Amino acid sequence: MATFDFLLQGLLVAAQPMNLLYALIGVTLGTAVGVLPGIGPALTVALLLPVTYRLDPGGSLIMFAGIYYGGMYGGSTTSILLNTPGESSSIVTALEGNKMARAGRGGPALATAAIGSFVAGLIATLGLAFIAPYIVKLALVFGPREYFALMVLAFVTVSSAFGDSTLRGLTSLFVGLGLAVIGIDQLTGQARLSFGVPELLDGIEVTTLAVAMFAIGETLFIAAQGDKGPDKVEAVRGSIWMSANDWARSWKAWLRGTFIGFPIGAMPAGGAEIGTFLSYATEKRLTKHPEEFGNGAIEGVAGPEAANNASAAGTLVPLLTLGLPTTATAAIMLAGFQQYGLQPGPLLFATNPQLVWGLIASLLIANFMLLVLNLPLIGLWVKLLTIPKPWLYAGILLFATLGTIGANPSVYELGMLLAFGLLGYAMRVFGYPIAPVVVGLILGPLAEQQLRRALAISQGDYSVLITSPIAAVLLLIAAAALIVPLILRARGRGEVLSQLAASED
């Protein structure tokens, strides 16, 4: 019962007026940097670290928590409204969210993202508080072969979820996989396909590719259509709030997204993006409105957004229990903890219960603040869409370019942004889906490295890939995900054929 006492104590500390103010500053800053591509939460926390030397540990932890959650949420706003994902984990949100915004449903899309983030943040933070030690044990069981099986599953689910044509989807995916091999090979330290350009040694930045493909490609596409294109996007149609139907369709997606995102975030090599991919694929498979997917299905925003925020909380599991930062932001938070002599690790919960529970309480408060801050802002955000089209897209172009240069001031980065923008335009013109390219760039290196690590450890014995029970189960699910739709489709076709035959009689 001590757990509860500590948590309540932490909440009391976090709810003091000054600390609430810190939380508000934190989430405001966090949301702002999340919205701006280029300034990520990692850099913001790093810049604020010296400032917080003067605060007491409680206050600064609360501010960090606010920035962390705020940043995770802020990225979704630009994804939905401008089709410009600020962080790699909000790429999936852009798929359905931006379609909704174009159809005048930007309000409900932002609302389901905000409330979904809140619900996921709440459940996942409680999960962090009560089951972190167990989750981390599970995460440690995951070795290279289990990760490889998870990547295979992610590949199968996302490839079946994007686009109408399997061939086109696969083509896009392989473009992404091709881009993914550029740079230093992590396992041997040798450069691949960098053509002697030092800037290519670190490979292609996911956010550069995503912003180029989504925002620049889209802008070029719209500009190329000129006056022939569809009239200006409808800013608001119907209520800007969620309807009863929206709620009914969202809540299950929030919960499913949370349960997918939290454990994946907790895995040392998981990554927030993978949870959002899996969540999107799950929602697409389970929805009662499959025709809406690709045209703005609310589940496709609710699920991935919840997964995104749940995995942000999940990231703190290895950070607090093992002292293992799995993201850049977590690494800086670790530095922040250390300035108070707090050494995250297996003994942290025993040696510094006040600070740990203070942090968890801060996360709960920050999560709540985020909702309070963002719900009223939705009305303002959607008005962005009423800006005349030439201005809006000029703004998006500026925004995307600034963000990319801000993150990495280099001529090559800018060149890549433009080149990929042209690629994105060409793919749109010829009807190839965009998202699989980005997915390939994210998943490709992970899958490759884990496979090679697994084989290096086993000294080239391929059987290790299926002898682990977890890996075997994941691979079986992947196989089922691949085969079952084929069987269903074959059967469906049979029914259609028999119907046709019947009507001929």
Added chain:
Amino acid sequence: MKHFFLATILAGAMSLPAYAADYTIIAPANPGGGWDQTARSLQTVMQQEGISGNVQVQNVPGAGGTIGLAQFASQQKGNANALIVGGYVMVGAILTNKSPVTLKDVTPIARLTGEYEAVVVPASSDIKTMADLVEALKKDPGAVSWAGGSAGGTDHIAVGLIAKAAGVDPTKINYIAYSGGGEALAAILGSQVTAGVSGYGEFEAQVKAGTLRLLAVSGPERIAGVEAPTLKESGLDVVVENWRMVAAAPGLSDEQKAAVSADIEKLAKSAGWQEVLKTKGWQDSYLAGDAFNAQLDKDVAATEGVLKDIGLVK
């Protein structure tokens, strides 16, 4: 509405310090890593101690610090107000990436901090001592998998040196590179690999909690308060230190160089810096002037030798 949009951008821009700085420190890595933390600690202490009124940190990540180094050498030539943080990992990265810009193209000022490597196994492992590990390595080098940081980095070099000292062909070692010490730690804790090598700080908490067994450390002497023997005591003639340094721009006059060196010396001796070293768990390995340059040349030559032995540099 547009105003709001602009206001958001302004708010973001204002969160970055826009004023001109007395010193600009380049951290040639992403926020969060060791070099970034070193640069930001320098910033804090230099301002605190009144060594400099304004210090700005800029991240130029990429390719083991060689991107930042190349940019620094070409853009800051003759600028006495620019500094770059670097370290042992950069020495290896320059060699493996065949970087055209090397540490010869900047003005190394001083070595500031250092960290010794630690060799660990999971607590459940049959391997109890360094001798057990060496025996297993001699029996079948491929069967002993080592987890550590990036290929060609300090951890990899340490494993190569251990193999060589044990009389095992360094090209036969089964080194599994992870993107950082953290990910490697998870693999060791989960018993995915035989052993792990990384900075002692990465393992300290786990060793204290009894989930990892510390076999040896790579310093010339034991770490105070830590029971594990050095590699030398274990019969392996290996000393590895992952050090971090600060360098100034190329093309400085002797007076400029002396002024920067004096500022860094003042910093290294300050109470604020000592406090930082303590809270971060960094060893004070301050070394400046000719002694540092001589040590640097020695390290570069030794690193090149090891990387050739491992087969990463031809």
